[in-house]
Amino acid sequence: MSYYDLGPFGRTITTSSPEAQTWFDRGLTWVYAFNHEEAIQCFQKALEHDPDCAMAHWGVAYAAGPNYNVPWELMDPNGKAKALAAAFDATKRAVACAARATAVERALIGALPVRFPQRDPLPKDESPGMAAWDKAYTRAMRDIFASHKGDLDVRCLFVDAIMNETPWQMWNLETGQPTEGAATLEAMAVLDEAFETDAASWDHPGLLHLYVHLIEMSPFPQKALRAGDRLRELVPDSGHLVHMPTHIDVQCGNYRDVVYWNQKAVVADRKFVERNGVMNFYSLYRIHNHHFVIYGAMFLGQYTPAMEAAQELIDTTPEALLRIPSPPMADFLEPFISMKQHVLIRFGKWREIIAQELPEDRDLYCSTTAMMLYAKGVAHSVLGEIAEAEKAREAFRAAKARVPDTRLVHNNTVEDLLDIAAEMLSGELEYRRGKFDIAFAHLRRAVELSDALPYDEPWGWMQPPRHALGALLLEQGHLEEAEAVYRSDLGYDGKLARAYQHPENVWSLHGLHECLTRRGDNVEAPLIKARLDLAQARTEVPIRASCLCRRQAA
Incomplete structure (x- = not known):
């Protein structure tokens, strides 16, 4: 060879x-x-x-x-x-x-x-070490x-x-x-x-x-x-x-390049697997490419490449790899298996989420278990199944408590990511109960927690919380706050640090355009519509809201 x-x-x-x-x-x-x-x-x-x-x-x-x-x-x-x-x-x-x-x-x-x-090595607590x-x-x-x-x-x-x-x-x-x-x-x-x-x-x-x-x-x-x-x-x-280079592409809103070049990277790395197998540290870099495909495809509104990448990520991460103790591969790799849940939520696959079976080994797959229960709670909430959503939330909280602080999604701890999940789930559940003020408080807190995450690319929390907050604010007629939410997400108001912005993403463009249209704007709305049309030209699914947790179509 x-x-x-x-x-x-x-x-x-x-x-x-x-x-x-x-x-x-x-x-x-x-x-x-x-x-x-x-x-x-x-x-x-x-x-x-x-x-x-x-x-x-x-x-x-x-x-x-x-x-x-x-x-x-x-x-x-x-x-x-x-x-x-x-x-x-x-x-x-x-x-x-x-x-x-x-x-x-x-x-x-x-x-x-x-x-x-x-x-x-020097002792860990010795300074400066x-x-x-x-x-x-x-x-x-x-x-x-x-x-x-x-x-x-x-x-x-x-x-x-x-x-x-x-x-x-x-x-x-x-x-x-x-x-x-x-x-x-x-x-x-x-x-x-x-x-x-x-x-x-x-x-x-x-x-x-x-x-x-x-x-x-x-x-x-x-x-x-x-x-x-x-x-x-x-x-x-x-x-x-x-x-x-897709670390830069994603920051510039070039989501098509993010998907295309990471798919090319996945193909290149298959050659490495053929020669070297998967039982090595480089698997973290390989999985990083799948993670990027998922992220870019979600922002493009393309379910198929996102789900294919999520499934291949799972398939290329065997249990034996996770059980390597040094380096602790479960801490580094197991949380990525949960990325499939973000795809399912992004594209509103509520019944598919509910039908999923939890992992047999819920200690090894602790992050995945917690994220699956979070997803089930959101799905039940969106479908109005309040009792089931409450049960899922309780199970999620118990699973969240079992995740060790050593679990990582690159620069983010799973603990921090699950704190966002907790606020998102409570926001969705309270919203379906009709407790809108409480719901929005939880969703705003999710936004704050997301904005406080240490830099990572792509982010371990795959769907910006602003997308759910904006969608539900719009559904309740809070146009002014929803518009501000979308402007921040797109980077139009300069309030968010550059790394936290998601330029030209179709979801927030849709939300912003709806805000402008509903308040009768005839100046900026056509400009945003042109950008939205360009973004929608590549979507695989109809974009009817910035988050499919919103049941009332725009």
């Missing part, structure tokens, strides 16, 4: 073995594509051909260490110990082999001992960059070091400014300089990848559109890099 098509990227290193060079290039590409397990295997293959290749040892150390998605603090104790031991041992070997390396290679290798200064190692490594890389600014890999590794000090905290979403203590502007300046002055930077998967991550939380995600467009097809068999 031929190896993956990783494109032409590479870096010439000190080795007499062409095979070692080839495997190093593959490993470095995988590092930049965030497939660190496969990268380590490639670097080890390089060492089979050249045991004294200093940069291959460097690669093992680098790939074994922390990264933007898995910093030290997210590693479980066993995983952290294994990662540090591997990185420390490889660092020693790299240093031992560095004599015949080039000056820049020796510099990169020389930065490793400050990143991995000992073989055993292993974060001090990250800072020391960044200082070392800053010095190396000052002497080797023309080296794009050095530039990339320096920016990576900066971003790993404050992963997913590069921007304050509320202020639109860099997070206090984050060297965001320095990282952006280093990357911008490369793209403005060196054409080769547009062929560098690491620089392009980091730029997307750096800019996605900013007030100007469109700044990374061109980088994303270049990255999409640069490394054809890296599903993660095929997918990565």
Whole structure:
């Protein structure tokens, strides 16, 4: 079986073995594509051909260490110990082999001992702990960059070091400014300089990848559109890099590209599964692509691709994978199985929701169980089956209490997501009881909780609570508040941070247009209608309200 098509990227290193060079290039590409397990295997293959290749040892150390998605603090104790031991041992070997390396290679290798200064992890409660190692490594890389600014890999590794000090905290979403203590502007300046002055930077998967991550939380995600467009097809068999530009697409309302390119990423990753199976950490990245397809398709109003992706996500996440204890795969992956419930609610599949059977193992599938009970409660509420809805809510509350605080949907805890679910369900139930003020209070609280979630892309809560709030406000004739709700969701009023907006989504466009029409607006309504018509041109289902929990059609 031929190896993956990783494109032409590479870096010439000190080795007499062409095979070692080839495997190093593959490993470095995988590092930049965030497939660190496969990268380590490639670097080890390089060492089979050249045991004294200093940069291959460097690669093992680098790939074994922390990264933007898995910093030290997210590693479980066993995983952290294994990662540090591997990185420390490889660092020693790299240093031992560095004599015949080039000056820049020796510099990169020389930065490793400050990143991995000992073989055993520091206690978790020791301050500043292993974060001090990250800072020391960044200082070392800053010095190396000052002497080797023309080296794009050095530039990339320096920016990576900066971003790993404050992963997913590069921007304050509320202020639109860099997070206090984050060297965001320095990282952006280093990357911008490369793209403005060196054409080769547009062929560098690491620089392009980091730029997307750096800019996605900013007030100007469109700044990374061109980088994303270049990255999409640069490394054809890296599903993660095929997918990565859609972090920007979704922020810009390009939902069709979100679906299309994540479907392409899913196809690319099937090659990885054929060779490597699913029992690996990269499964988290694969499932991330399915998650994105679901999210984009829901905003497009396309049930079929959303449900197909939700089902394939379930099918590609076997129980055996969830039972891997280190890293704790159930904590990382099981909550994604519940995404199917969001699809069913989004498209009003109330009877299908009610007919679902709960998982047999409700401890392993605790997040899924809670979300299914939430969905059943909403479905019964919408159908006016109040007694059944109350029973479902009680069962949901009990299931919610059994979900451990370690369960995650990437950057969001399941606990936080289920807090939103609790408010949404109570809002739907009280609404059907005719207690509208109480219902709207719950739904407004759901909006507040959703707006307070740590940044994630896509959001773990898949249907913006504003869509239900706006739909039910409209149903009761509260046009002014409903209009404000939709304007915020679309980003038209500037009140929501950029990352919390959902530009040009068909659901809120429909709601806003209805508000304008019902209050007799003849100026803005035609403009919104044009945008709505464009969005509706791709929908698979008729859009009659911003949430199908609204029983009275517009």
